[in-house]
Amino acid sequence: MPIRKRMKMFYRSKRLDFQSGGDPIVVIREKEAENQGIMPGDKVFLQWNKKKSIVAIVQYTNSKVNFGEVGLFKEIWQKKDIIDGDVAKVALESRPESIKAINKKLLGHNLSYDETYSIMADISSGKLGKIETTYYVASGFAKAYTMLELYYMTRAMAMCGEMINSKIKVVDKHSIGGIPGNRTTMIVIPIIASLGLYIPKASSRAITSPSGTADTMEVLAPVEHPVKKINEIVRKTHACLVWGGGVNLAPADDKIIRIEKRLSLETHDKMIVSIMAKKVAMGVDYLIIDLPYGETAKVHSLKIAQKIAKKFVSLGKMFNIKVKVITTQAKEPIGAGIGPALEARDVLRVLQRHELRPLDLERKAVLLAGKLLELKKFCRRGHGKKIAEKQLLVGAAWEKMSEIIKAQGGCSTIKADEVAIGALHYEIHAKKSGRIVHLDNRAINEICVNLGAPHDKVSGIHMHCRLYDKINKGAKLYTLYAESQGRLDLGRLAAKNNTVADIK
């Protein structure tokens, strides 16, 4: 498959009364440009003589110029002092390095770091369009990436965006997501920070779920801050709980994810790269990863989970990040609330030792925090959990969370039961007695989204039952919350349409 050599063309200049206000633009007749293999948006090198030349972007035209003419926007002819008829030699700028690199990868060859970087940089800057980016994304299916390639991708992705370099050792906790509730992050962060460690956290918003950590935290305090302000918050509290999208971390990743969404295909390798690139950019030194597996989770089996875990650890080593992956089986939501406000209430209940606090959420948060302390060698193996528990018990974790909320501009004295929950609610009851043998995470998500989450922060579900509970006919299974009657009605329809709890 030869890569065709591009033609060099000679054109007579034609001055146009157009200004782009930005990039220098030239126009060529569509048919002529096409026949020369020049696409709209391509960069061409125009040379009038040894001293006069410019790189410009091509637009097609069917009227502004004749065949054999190149139309120049005012910026160009004014700056270069060109008159009508001046002959320019026009050559396609050798296709960007990144295009060649994509070709190479598509043909099954491994890429060097420079090649990978050129792709990530050109995706970030928009030099590579959607079609070219799709080719690159698709090239990842042709042949599994080697560890070295994953390393290159991760490093290049991180290097193309903001890099937060601190001289302080930074720890982090990340969940690969996919399980309703599961707001352990908002408990782990204050536990860890309350012990004096640095744990700045950039989280995502919901992508296709009722809430992301950033959505839930936003119930308690603003999460969008400029980098300068974030640094200040971290200096003050040793932590933060902000929205990652507000910081320009690994920008190529967001564009790649948009392409992946079109086929709903993301390889596990790509997921690993996405996560690690952001950790590299954030300057993380110690990282605990929460990796739930199960039928409705992102990872379907323990075996695959373990494979992924291994890659996380290996990749971490290459960046000098100590990584530990905690695999847990995911069969039901973590915590009772699903939806931003309901989850925020759960988090506060755990931190404030509320009698109705969800113990499963507390247990998981303590487990992760403990493992992180052990990984950081803050304590010996087997001692982390106790230390983490103690921070909750003595109120240090809540005190720290209160500081973070205050630093981010929220109300630091808020009590769990003061969190505003949807004024309208509707209870769903068991239709028969028996044991709950299955809880459907997907159905729970669907009902919450119908209720308006994450846009309506106060909407969502509060679960009254857990997997394997024995319940009687008529017992409360879960309560729907909504902001408006309209939304509550839509949520009720969704609840009617879905079986959340299987009773046998």
Place this chain on the structure above:
Amino acid sequence: MPIRKRMKMFYRSKRLDFQSGGDPIVVIREKEAENQGIMPGDKVFLQWNKKKSIVAIVQYTNSKVNFGEVGLFKEIWQKKDIIDGDVAKVALESRPESIKAINKKLLGHNLSYDETYSIMADISSGKLGKIETTYYVASGFAKAYTMLELYYMTRAMAMCGEMINSKIKVVDKHSIGGIPGNRTTMIVIPIIASLGLYIPKASSRAITSPSGTADTMEVLAPVEHPVKKINEIVRKTHACLVWGGGVNLAPADDKIIRIEKRLSLETHDKMIVSIMAKKVAMGVDYLIIDLPYGETAKVHSLKIAQKIAKKFVSLGKMFNIKVKVITTQAKEPIGAGIGPALEARDVLRVLQRHELRPLDLERKAVLLAGKLLELKKFCRRGHGKKIAEKQLLVGAAWEKMSEIIKAQGGCSTIKADEVAIGALHYEIHAKKSGRIVHLDNRAINEICVNLGAPHDKVSGIHMHCRLYDKINKGAKLYTLYAESQGRLDLGRLAAKNNTVADIK
């Protein structure tokens, strides 16, 4: 990699004062739709009750409706008699079969015929957009296609467009292209048709060259005709020389080629499929393929050429098409003229036994015609060439060409030297004496395109020398022809910039 199950959403209807004039359209808030995994352009199924439902296309909005509302274009609410507030259940139409098939291929699995057909049909109809089509194109690099897959692709590609079914046995000749000049088609067709065989020919225009067969034929007669008219021409003359783009043959192919152009990557397998799909659609029974190989040709070596030849023959068998591939080494242009009119003149010179006719072009045309006659069992092996030669000698081929020109609406009495050639010309002379050791096809193409070919039909180059000729300093090497002084100047600059003939 799980394919996420899509949510079912409930929305309150809102009647909008918009009409699309075409497809039924609904609008949803961008953030809400995104969170539900619904993309602009996706098809959704809306159901108000058992009797009222519709499939509509989603557009995003940020203002026309509120969260929880679906905006209906007038066509929908009028037809379905919907009032504001009616609740609709909205579900993404199960993603088209073709998306699933593309996923499957990307993951390295072979596709069934039905899956392949769904992809080709959805590419043809535009249901699959550019990003999805790119994924499909890229999937071809992941793993070589099996012969069965090539068969499915070819058949599906053909089936998605116009199928010309005739009960008459049809023969054809195809060149994979890439060599300047090489207008054998316009000589082979009349030779074959003059013997009573049916040889309707749909050719392409130049893609990135100075001329395609359709461009050259257009110098002598119109080449764009509706299918009905083409049938009439074929009935009358047993042949035609029309532009394939005017007939809806294998429409998916054109869209795929546009995607391939972005990276200048076309696999040989894909080239085979493209060609054969059109032959299947045309109902061809016997096919000679002209496959030149060489440094500047599409195929670089005899070894690769032979591999490709084998695949052509195997694929042909599966469609009951008898295929023979003629591989020839390509080191220089075929014929003397390059550019539509100059090539047309060469063709007429051969057909009309002009004393200046290019003998290489004649020889190659006779070879191909002879092989086709043998393939069709019109004569015994080894006798085809003589028969073909005779048709030229006795004037039967020209008589037939004259008929075809007339049937297509051209001037049937035109003499070779009456073909209008660019009024302006400029000769390039040898700078030293010696032997021509190399002729640069790429340079020739580049100069012709700078002279305005194929848009300016009369422009191009006439070669006065051939490879291995001994020449004296000052001898004519080639002449540039152009329509205007401006274009001639541009061509001269290109000629200055390129060495066409290497003399040693």
